[in-house]
Amino acid sequence: xxxxxxxxxxxxxxxxxxxxxxxxxxxxxxxxxxxxxxxxxxxxxxxxxxxxxxxxxxxxxxxxxxxxxxxxxxxxxxxxxxxxxxxxxxxxxxxxxxxxxxxxxxxxxxxxxxxxxxxxxxxxxxxxxxxxxxxxxxxxxxxxxxxxxxxxxxxxxxxxxxxxxxxxxxxxxxxxxxxxxxxxxxxxxxxxxxxxxxxxxxxxxxxxxxxxxxxxxxxxxxxxxxxxxxxxxxxxxxxxxxxxxxxxxxxxxxxxx
Ligand code: KIV
Numbered sequence: 001x002x003x004x005x006x007x008x009x010x011x012x013x014x015x016x017x018x019x020x021x022x023x024x025x026x027x028x029x030x031x032x033x034x035x036x037x038x039x040x041x042x043x044x045x046x047x048x049x050x051x052x053x054x055x056x057x058x059x060x061x062x063x064x065x066x067x068x069x070x071x072x073x074x075x076x077x078x079x080x081x082x083x084x085x086x087x088x089x090x091x092x093x094x095x096x097x098x099x100x101x102x103x104x105x106x107x108x109x110x111x112x113x114x115x116x117x118x119x120x121x122x123x124x125x126x127x128x129x130x131x132x133x134x135x136x137x138x139x140x141x142x143x144x145x146x147x148x149x150x151x152x153x154x155x156x157x158x159x160x161x162x163x164x165x166x167x168x169x170x171x172x173x174x175x176x177x178x179x180x181x182x183x184x185x186x187x188x189x190x191x192x193x194x195x196x197x198x199x200x201x202x203x204x205x206x207x208x209x210x211x212x213x214x215x216x217x218x219x220x221x222x223x224x225x226x227x228x229x230x231x232x233x234x235x236x237x238x239x240x241x242x243x244x245x246x247x248x249x250x251x252x253x254x255x256x257x
Pocket of ligand 1: 039043
């Protein structure tokens, strides 16, 4: 196993993992200085492309953004999402995981769990491609948002999914929008690190969609804390530019040839 992936596993119970999403070069360059894991998430569907969910992102789109991000990272571990319907069978999953891994040169791929696809995870791990798991509210398989692990039955199901992901060979697992007590229990039971998004402080690491936490996407559910308000900053810059064009102070002597 590659050193980067081993280091992520070894961080369990030692250091909280700092993780964020990136879809492009400028963000990759900044995140590389601060993050353990940079995820090229299929959340780009909604955050970048304005789609209503992540169900229709193509493998080709993930490859293009994966190349842009990975080629601008030196330190952080780069994980790229396998998009919906790119891993419906073992044969298809192996073909597409190889393509995504080889073209982007990423360190790992991420697979959302539908409660059945453990053989698919196992087959990709078997190719020597590290896999990050993802349970809880898995947007590729849900139409409507719902916090997971509230009922006893659902909490038990999540515990089983976490255990089976680990058995299938994932090196870490995203817990998305999972009730605090069950997120804590899963984190304590697993040997691999859990990365929480809306899943409490007890997880081994945290991830957010960068466009959300920087106030860029306009999507701010309860689990997102806005650490900056980029929309306001961008708006101010655009207003200044507009004013300068209209009052003919731009371009000035310094900006012309
Ligand atoms: O697509 C994504 O950005 C994700 C994170 C929210 C974990 O899967």
